[in-house]
Amino acid sequence: MFKIIVEKSPKSQIIMPKFLANFIPSKFFNLFSGSSSDNDNVHENVDGISIENIVNGIKNRKYDHIIFMCGAGISTSAGIPDFRSPKTGLFHQLEKYNLPYPEAVFDVQFFSSNPKPFYHLAKNLLPDKFKATPCHYFMRLIHDKNQMLRLYTQNIDSLERIAGIPADKLVEAHGSFHTGHCINKECRKEYSFESMKNNDREDNVVYCEDCGSYVKPDIIFYGEVLPERFYRLYQRDFINCDLLIIMGTSLTVQPFASLVELVGPHIPRLMINKTRPSSGHFSRNNRDVFIKSETDSACLELAEKLGWRDELEKLINSDDSDNKT
Numbered sequence: 020m021f022k023i024i025v026e027k028s029p030k031s032q033i034i035m036p037k038f039l040a041n042f043i044p045s046k047f048f049n050l051f052s053g054s055s056s057d058n059d060n061v062h063e064n065v066d067g068i069s070i071e072n073i074v075n076g077i078k079n080r081k082y083d084h085i086i087f088m089c090g091a092g093i094s095t096s097a098g099i100p101d102f103r104s105p106k107t108g109l110f111h112q113l114e115k116y117n118l119p120y121p122e123a124v125f126d127v128q129f130f131s132s133n134p135k136p137f138y139h140l141a142k143n144l145l146p147d148k149f150k151a152t153p154c155h156y157f158m159r160l161i162h163d164k165n166q167m168l169r170l171y172t173q174n175i176d177s178l179e180r181i182a183g184i185p186a187d188k189l190v191e192a193h194g195s196f197h198t199g200h201c202i203n204k205e206c207r208k209e210y211s212f213e214s215m216k217n218n219d220r221e222d223n224v225v226y227c228e229d230c231g232s233y234v235k236p237d238i239i240f241y242g243e244v245l246p247e248r249f250y251r252l253y254q255r256d257f258i259n260c261d262l263l264i265i266m267g268t269s270l271t272v273q274p275f276a277s278l279v280e281l282v283g284p285h286i287p288r289l290m291i292n293k294t295r296p297s298s299g300h301f302s303r304n305n306r307d308v309f310i311k312s313e314t315d316s317a318c319l320e321l322a323e324k325l326g327w328r329d330e331l332e333k334l335i336n337s338d339d340s341d342n343k344t
């Protein structure tokens with residue numbers, strides 16, 4: 020089992036998790052970080068696949084085993100900050116907590132000694148305050164059309180569930196707030212989201228009612244192992260994927276980021292993000308398309324091209340948005 024790690028420097032070498040090494044020919048590295056200018060809104064590889072090819076492939080159901088890989092960027096328009104965006108990202112807001120380093124807020128050792136910064140931040144990430152975004156509903160639409168194989172998300176906000184994507188289609192790779200457990204190994208009492216939320220302490224810290232230790236939501240902290248479901252499903256999903264869509268992630272957290280390498284060598288990969296990934300995972304390649312954009316506007320445009328705009332808008336405006344987790 021592999022623990023969650025962050026690539027600290029964009030220039031750092033990718034440390035290939037052993038579980039991926041057997042799957043990944045070296046030529047799959049350095050895709051996407053092409054030579055086209057950062058001002059380009061859309062990068063289409065002229066010699067290879069284009070957005071039109073991808074749209075047509077979705078329309079005529081050539082792609083009906085689509086995998087999505089998502090990160091915090093798909094939820095920023097719902098009011099949930101990501102980690103790394105300058106000024107607005109959660110790491111930028113951490114100065115007041117006087118942490119030894121920003122990631123300490125999600126470090127299991129640090130949490131055991133001081134959970135207060137985490138619980139302050141958790142207030143910003145709690146799922147029931149937020150509505151799913153057009154991007155989430157676009158993925159729901161792909162599911163409704165029976166073209167989604169799976170949605171792998173790093174997000175812990177449960178907005179995918181709120182958008183009505185069923186749990187069996189989801190891999191919440193970094194866990195969720197759905198449940199929590201007492202951190203005392205001898206206790207491990209389980210708590211529901213509701214019971215953790217209904218906490219009237221000013222510092223929001225949740226204490227175990229049985230043993231008095233801290234209760235931690237079941238989101239994966241740095242240094243913790245990802246859920247068993249992640250390891251079980253990625254092995255069979257990615258070899259069956261016929262289109263990979265990556266949205267709103269800096270692709271800096273491992274082992275999640277390396278999943279992009281697991282689809283077959285000719286499988287198209289569409290990435291939608293405000294910024295190009297700075298790590299060395301991508302370079303130009305003729306099966307890759309990068310759209311430099313907000314995820315919501317790109318998804319609305321894709322829906323338009325697919326002739327699904329009305330359906331998407333109906334979903335966005337539907338009662339399904341009423342916080343079902």
Ligand code: CNA
Nearest residue numbers: 090091092094101102103174175176267268269293313314
């Ligand atoms: P990140 O490293 O903060 O990267 C987010 C990426 O999204 C950046 O490249 C941004 O440029 C981009 N971005 C931000 N807003 C938009 C937008 N509207 N449209 C398009 N692109 C946008 O976050 P990652 O997800 O890559 O890192 C993984 C961490 C973040 C996981 O451990 C998550 O649990 C964690 N996280 C989750 C949430 C959430 O659940 N909503 C919030 C904050 C952090």
